[in-house]
Amino acid sequence: MVAEPSPALVELLRQLDRAAGRTETEASFADGHHRWSLYRAAMDTPGALPLLFEAVSLEPDGPLASGVVGDVLGRVPADERDRWVRILDPSVRAFSERRARELGVLESLRQGxxxxxxxxxxxxxxxxxxxxxxxxxxxxxxxxxxxxxxxxxxxxxxxxxxxxxxxx
Known part of the structure; x- marks a missing residue:
């Protein structure tokens, strides 16, 4: 069972919710599906990425955090990818490490x-x-x-x- 979000994460989720232009209820922050939806909205809001980074660093659900980072990697500059991967618990880091490498290969292919x-x-x-x-x-x-x-x-x-x- 995944732990409940910490008070610090709940506060970040409130801020993230406002930054992404959403109106979640605080009670929904306990549900991983609702947090995923909020994280997805934040990914599409460039100004929300710093808050998203902080929130994901506190996310108690490792697979959820990994999924967010995996999606974010294609949206951030190459020099920021390693920073995002490092916020993940080592037990869920492998997918994002691989995706970061693959994105680097794609960029190299585009450049010939x-x-x-x-x-x-x-x-x-x-x-x-x-x-x-x-x-x-x-x-x-x-x-x-x-x-x-x-x-x-x-x-x-x-x-x-x-x-x-x-x-x-």
């Missing part, structure tokens, strides 16, 4: 900084999530050729083939 021969060596260690997004991010068609051959699923390989087709 990952040559196709490196992709050929690395792709087997990439998650399906990363392989599919690599198709959208790759600036180099040689990378798309690698994904079209070595993508883990038919869907991923087909997406790469489609991306290689000239626009109509």
């Amino acid at each position: 900084a990952v040559p196709a021969d490196s992709v050929d060596d690395l792709i087997d260690g990439w998650s399906d999530w990363l392989q599919l997004r690599a198709v959208q991010a790759a600036a180099d068609t040689a990378v798309l050729h690698v994904v079209s051959r070595k993508g883990r699923t038919k869907r991923i390989r087909q997406a790469a083939v489609e991306a290689l087709r000239p626009p109509k």
Whole structure:
């Protein structure tokens, strides 16, 4: 069973609620589903990110905190990702650590900084999530050729083939 939110977290949730333009009742802060909904609204409110960071650092539900951080990582600059990952309890940190690394790979692919021969060596260690997004991010068609051959699923390989087709 997950512990109740601390008084400090409840105060942060009140502030976060106002910053995100919501009107939750304080009683709903005890429910993880309501906190998730509030956290999601805060993610879409750039000015609320500092409060969200503080709230997640106090979140007693590890998987909930991990889910929030996993979503936030794609919304913050690369140099802030490690800070967000470090607020998680080590027992729930692995997913967010991996997602932060994968986002870095996607940025490198967009910049054309990952040559196709490196992709050929690395792709087997990439998650399906990363392989599919690599198709959208790759600036180099040689990378798309690698994904079209070595993508883990038919869907991923087909997406790469489609991306290689000239626009109509």
